[in-house]
Amino acid sequence: MNIGIIGLGLMGGSLGLALKKYPKKYTVLGYDHNPIHQNDALELKLVDKISSDLNEMKACDIIILTIPVDAIIAISQDFLDISKNCTVIDFGSSKEKISSSIPSPIRQNYVTAHPMTGTEKFGPSAAIEDLYSHKTMVICDIEKSGEYQKEVALALFRDIDAKIVFMGAKEHDRHAAFISHMPHAVSYALAQSVMKQEDPKSILALAGGGFKSMSRIAKSSPKMWEDIFRQNKNNLLESITAFNTEMQLCQTLIEEEKWEELHQWMSQANQLHKIL
Amino acid sequence: MNIGIIGLGLMGGSLGLALKKYPKKYTVLGYDHNPIHQNDALELKLVDKISSDLNEMKACDIIILTIPVDAIIAISQDFLDISKNCTVIDFGSSKEKISSSIPSPIRQNYVTAHPMTGTEKFGPSAAIEDLYSHKTMVICDIEKSGEYQKEVALALFRDIDAKIVFMGAKEHDRHAAFISHMPHAVSYALAQSVMKQEDPKSILALAGGGFKSMSRIAKSSPKMWEDIFRQNKNNLLESITAFNTEMQLCQTLIEEEKWEELHQWMSQANQLHKIL
Numbered sequence: 001m002n003i004g005i006i007g008l009g010l011m012g013g014s015l016g017l018a019l020k021k022y023p024k025k026y027t028v029l030g031y032d033h034n035p036i037h038q039n040d041a042l043e044l045k046l047v048d049k050i051s052s053d054l055n056e057m058k059a060c061d062i063i064i065l066t067i068p069v070d071a072i073i074a075i076s077q078d079f080l081d082i083s084k085n086c087t088v089i090d091f092g093s094s095k096e097k098i099s100s101s102i103p104s105p106i107r108q109n110y111v112t113a114h115p116m117t118g119t120e121k122f123g124p125s126a127a128i129e130d131l132y133s134h135k136t137m138v139i140c141d142i143e144k145s146g147e148y149q150k151e152v153a154l155a156l157f158r159d160i161d162a163k164i165v166f167m168g169a170k171e172h173d174r175h176a177a178f179i180s181h182m183p184h185a186v187s188y189a190l191a192q193s194v195m196k197q198e199d200p201k202s203i204l205a206l207a208g209g210g211f212k213s214m215s216r217i218a219k220s221s222p223k224m225w226e227d228i229f230r231q232n233k234n235n236l237l238e239s240i241t242a243f244n245t246e247m248q249l250c251q252t253l254i255e256e257e258k259w260e261e262l263h264q265w266m267s268q269a270n271q272l273h274k275i276l
Numbered sequence: 277m278n279i280g281i282i283g284l285g286l287m288g289g290s291l292g293l294a295l296k297k298y299p300k301k302y303t304v305l306g307y308d309h310n311p312i313h314q315n316d317a318l319e320l321k322l323v324d325k326i327s328s329d330l331n332e333m334k335a336c337d338i339i340i341l342t343i344p345v346d347a348i349i350a351i352s353q354d355f356l357d358i359s360k361n362c363t364v365i366d367f368g369s370s371k372e373k374i375s376s377s378i379p380s381p382i383r384q385n386y387v388t389a390h391p392m393t394g395t396e397k398f399g400p401s402a403a404i405e406d407l408y409s410h411k412t413m414v415i416c417d418i419e420k421s422g423e424y425q426k427e428v429a430l431a432l433f434r435d436i437d438a439k440i441v442f443m444g445a446k447e448h449d450r451h452a453a454f455i456s457h458m459p460h461a462v463s464y465a466l467a468q469s470v471m472k473q474e475d476p477k478s479i480l481a482l483a484g485g486g487f488k489s490m491s492r493i494a495k496s497s498p499k500m501w502e503d504i505f506r507q508n509k510n511n512l513l514e515s516i517t518a519f520n521t522e523m524q525l526c527q528t529l530i531e532e533e534k535w536e537e538l539h540q541w542m543s544q545a546n547q548l549h550k551i552l
Contacts, residue, residue, distance in 0.1 A: 116484040120549075136481055165481050178470050179482045183490040185530075189522035190462060191545040194454050197518055200551045205412055205441050206455045207552055208392040213489035214459040219549040222542035226535055233530060240527050242473055246465035247523070251516050254461075254509060259502055266498035269467040273396075273495040275476045276483055 001026055003156075004051070004060035006075065008032040008041040009221075010118060011091050012066030013127025016046035018160040020129070025159075031057050040124035058082050062152060065090040068227040073101045082109060087152040091115055093176060093224075094231040095140040095169035108146035111153035114138045114172065115162065116180070120219040137162035140169040177235035182243055184217050184225055185236070191218035277302050279432075280327070280336035282351065284308040284317040285497075286394060287367050288342030289403025292322035294436040296405070301435075307333050316400040334358050338428060341366040344503040349377045358385060363425040365432070367391055369452060369500075370507040371416040371445035384422035387429035390414045390448065391438065392456070396495040413438035416445040453511035458519055460493050460501055461512070467494035 003019065005012040008030050019026045030047030031054070032038050038050045051057055058079065065072045069092040079088065080103055088110045092098050095112055102110050117135035119126060137157050142150060157164055167175075194203065194215070203211075229236055253262040279295065281288040284306050295302045306323030307330070308314050314326045327333055334355065341348045345368040355364060356379055364386045368374050371388055378386050393411035395402060413433050418426060433440055443451075470479065470491070479487075505512055529538040 116482050118484060118486070135484070138482065175474060175478050175482050178473050179479060179487050180484060182469075183466060183487050185526050186462060186466060186523065187486075187490060188542050188545040189519060189526050190459060191548045192522040192541065193458075193515070193519040195545070195548060195551075196522075197454050197515070198451060202451050203455060203548075203551050206392050206414065206451050208394060208411070208456060210394070210463075210493045211455050211459050212552060213492055214463060215548055215552070216489055217486045218542075218545040220542075220546075222539045222546060225542060226539045229530055229538065230533070230535055233533075237527065237530060239469070239473070240523070240530075243465060243469040244520070244523060244527070246468040246472075247462065247516070247520060250461050250465050251513065251520070254505055254513060254516075257506070257509075259506055262505065263498045263502045265468065266464050266494075266496075266501060269464040269471070269494040270496075270498065272467045272471060272491055275471075275479050276488060276491065 001062060002029060002060040003027065003062045003064060004029045004031060004057040005047060005064045005066060006031045006057060007065065007067035007071075008037045008046060008124050009066065010122050010126040010131070011115070012064065013041060013044070013046040013124045014129070014131035015064060015066065015160065016041070017127050017129040018132055020045070022159060029057065029060060037124050044124055044127065046124055046127050054078065058086070061086065062156065063088045065092070068224050069094050069098060069231050070227040072098055076102050076106075076110075079103075079106055079109070082106060085148060087111060087149040089113055089153055089156070093180065093228045094173055095176075096173045097231045099141045099144065099169040107144050109149055111142070111145045111149050112140050112169065113153070113157075114140065114176065120217050122221045122224070133161040135162060136165050138165045138167050138172055140167055140172050142166050173232050174235050177232055177239040178242070181228055181232055181236050182239035184220060185229070185240060186243060187215060187218040191215045277338060278305060278336040279303070279338045279340060280305045280307060280333040281323060281340045281342060282307045282333060283341065283343035283347075284313045284322060284400050285342065286398050286402040286407070287391070288340065289317060289320070289322040289400045290405070290407035291340060291342065291436065292317070293403050293405040294408055296321070298435060305333065305336060313400050320400055320403065322400055322403050330354065334362070337362065338432065339364045341368070344500050345370050345374060345507050346503040348374055352378050352382075352386075355379075355382055355385070358382060360385075361424060363387060363428040365389055365429055369456065369504045370449055371452075372449045373507045375417045375420065375445040383420050385425055387418070387421045387425050388416050388445065389429070389433075390416065390452065396493050398497040398500070409437040411438060412441050414441045414443050414448055416443055416448050418442050449508050450511050453508055453515040454518070457504055457508055457512050458515035460496060461505070461516060462519060463491060463494040467491045
């Protein structure tokens with residue numbers, strides 16, 4: 001099978017690496033606007049071949065879209081002439097706008113998915129072989145995908161050892177806002193507030209594991225997250241408001257020296273260890 | 277040398293483990309109010325011996341205080357009769373109140389330090405041998421410590437491979453509020469807001485590395501953090517206000533769809549990767 005990966009960053013590059021395990025089953029073609037990414041992907045052996053011809057990509061059996069979510073919507077307008085058996089899989093982090101923007105004549109060609117994995121790094125050099133291994137792959141609005149495309153996608157996801165979860169796109173976007181998108185906004189705000197108040201020397205000297213893990217995802221790609229925040233704006237604002245309410249409560253309990261209540265509030269947060 | 281560790285949780289237990297490398301140099305005596313901790317510490321071989329006699333602890337060459345910061349201040353009132361050559365080292369996360377509360381006749385016996393390391397786990401079973409290895413140890417107000425005590429503490433810190441940084445207690449508390457204490461408040465608020473809105477099944481299914489690292493320290497000990505928040509109240513409130521200002525800015529930029537400014541704000545946060 002020919003697999004065409006459009007977008008050779010962390011997600012696309014890692015998929016290419018994961019598919020190396022099946023050299024007879026999959027031939028991987030890579031496509032990226034950025035010539036540096038093209039060279040890096042070849043040098044790092046993330047893909048078997050680079051193409052700069054979108055028509056060559058469209059002739060693949062499976063097309064993977066690992067590009068920012070706005071670009072997924074834009075490029076899909078060019079896919080009206082793909083073959084009936086082509087399977088297009090997008091890895092966007094927000095799903096409702098993507099799911100509803102795919103032109104209806106080719107909607108059944110798409111399997112719209114969100115891998116719940118990643119790192120703060122980006123570009124081809126960030127790719128790692130086991131990024132998807134034993135991680136959740138959320139597949140959204142599967143009833144809109146063709147039966148054949150569903151089988152192709154599931155087989156591919158099994159090959160990269162992903163754990164499959166099915167969910168409606170609308171439901172996904174609400175959950176993702178709370179569990180992924182808002183925490184990214186929080187991390188960016190944390191990094192901003194600390195860098196504005198503290199000099200680099202103090203940050204380096206004093207940062208323990210807590211600050212490092214809290215600020216890690218503030219290093220994530222602004223282009224990618226700008227698009228996600230735009231596409232999931234309403235859910236995101238709702239989740240930010242819910243977070244701000246808790247932060248405000250914490251602040252008030254400290255200001256008013258209500259230490260017992262603060263202790264109880266922290267103990268409730270502790271319950272997270274029963275889940276994760 | 278006899279070392280008496282008072283408080284056999286993550287910090288005290290890990291110090292005991294780290295000192296195992298020097299069986300001829302250090303004999304480690306452990307003390308803890310909690311009988312379960314006493315048994316666990318012995319079974320896990322964190323200490324050579326358990327004592328329930330505070331006078332026996334006070335007779336040690338070095339006393340380590342790895343208990344919550346309020347308890348450090350309280351127990352120091354009982355130390356007025358320690359010997360002239362005794363060295364007391366506390367590992368509290370807030371330093372100004374501790375530094376100024378030590379009774380003046382024994383102030384020179386103290387070296388007041390803050391190891392910039394830890395995990396979200398607590399209790400003797402959380403102890404790990406290399407917790408202090410290559411991590412920063414901030415020593416505060418060293419000019420108030422005796423020359424002999426300073427040498428004893430530095431030798432001990434060298435033996436556990438800590439990196440030494442000297443700082444005034446007042447300056448420490450301001451930095452620590454931004455780089456450690458406020459991020460803990462943020463993590464507790466994040467865990468609270470997500471658990472109130474999301475069911476455990478969705479959290480487990482959808483939590484990627486981002487949420488896991490952002491919420492990890494929300495599992496930290498409420499008793500320990502209640503005390504730190506109380507002792508460092510003013511700096512903490514200032515840092516929470518600075519964080520809230522950034523969070524508010526992020527929210528406004530999304531509400532008003534100022535995507536370019538949002539992108540720029542995230543790019544600025546990205547600069548953190550140049551430091552950490």
